[in-house]
Each structure stands twice: as C-alpha cells, then as structure tokens.
Amino acid sequence: MHSANPIDEAKRVMTICNACRYCEGFCAVFPAMELRRTFSAEDMKYMANLCHNCRACYYACQYAPPHEFDLNVSKTFSALRLETYKEFAGYELVKIFFNKNTAFMLLAFLLSLFFYFFSLYFL
Numbered sequence: 001m002h003s004a005n006p007i008d009e010a011k012r013v014m015t016i017c018n019a020c021r022y023c024e025g026f027c028a029v030f031p032a033m034e035l036r037r038t039f040s041a042e043d044m045k046y047m048a049n050l051c052h053n054c055r056a057c058y059y060a061c062q063y064a065p066p067h068e069f070d071l072n073v074s075k076t077f078s079a080l081r082l083e084t085y086k087e088f089a090g091y092e093l094v095k096i097f098f099n100k101n102t103a104f105m106l107l108a109f110l111l112s113l114f115f116y117f118f119s120l121y122f123l
C-alpha cells in the first residue's frame with residue numbers, strides 16, 4: 001500500500017527491492033540497501049541522495065506499474081530528495097525557493113525579459 005509520506009514510501013519500496021535485488025548492479029543505491037534489513041528515516045535520506053535518477057531500475061522492474069506493487073524507485077527517491085534539499089538547505093530563503101520554485105523561475109524569466117527590452121531600447 002502506497003504511503004503519502006516520502007520516508008514511509010521509500011521504506012516500502014526498499015523493502016520490496018531488498019527481497020528482489022535484481023537491480024543490485026545498477027547503481028550505489030542497491031549495494032547500500034543490501035547492507036540493511038530494516039530502514040531508518042536517515043537511511044532513506046542517504047539512499048535517496050545516492051540515486052541519480054537514471055531510471056534504469058524503473059525500466060527493468062517487474063513490479064513497476066501496472067503491477068499492483070506500483071514500484072517506482074526513481075520517482076520515490078526524487079520526491080524524498082526534494083524533502084532533504086529543503087531540510088538541509090540551512091537558510092530559510094533557500095527553503096522558500098525550493099517550495100516556490102515555479103514562482104521564482106517565472107520571476108527570473110520576467111526580469112530577464114524586462115532587462116532584455118530595456119537594453120534594446122534604452123542602451
């Protein structure tokens with residue numbers, strides 16, 4: 001059963017992978033997983049940041065959707081990595097950036113347009 005909590009979902013996914021181990025040669029995540037039988041929240045944050053989102057495990061996985069396990073390691077770790085970026089960012093402003101990144105990107109785009117046309121007509 002899926003969990004809305006990224007840590008719990010990562011634990012669910014890693015528990016299934018640890019029984020399967022088909023992807024153990026793909027990246028650093030799986031050897032790190034194999035050293036553990038249970039997973040703490042810190043383990044999950046660590047492994048999520050070992051993943052570089054290549055998606056090789058997704059395309060190899062026999063439990064990927066539409067299988068009822070609905071396993072997607074890369075998506076699960078990607079969601080958890082974002083949480084760790086916010087947690088370890090250190091500065092409140094950076095945390096706000098991660099939470100409102102669309103608004104910041106839009107603002108940067110509009111500012112660059114403004115400076116482009118400003119330089120075209122006034123410089």
Ligand code: SF4
Binds near residue numbers: 018021024057064071
């Ligand atoms: S991603 Fe799928 S195939 Fe790969 S180890 Fe996990 S359960 Fe096995």
Ligand code: SF4
Binds near residue numbers: 026029052
């Ligand atoms: S998506 Fe992440 S966990 Fe899956 S093989 Fe690539 S690096 Fe490893």
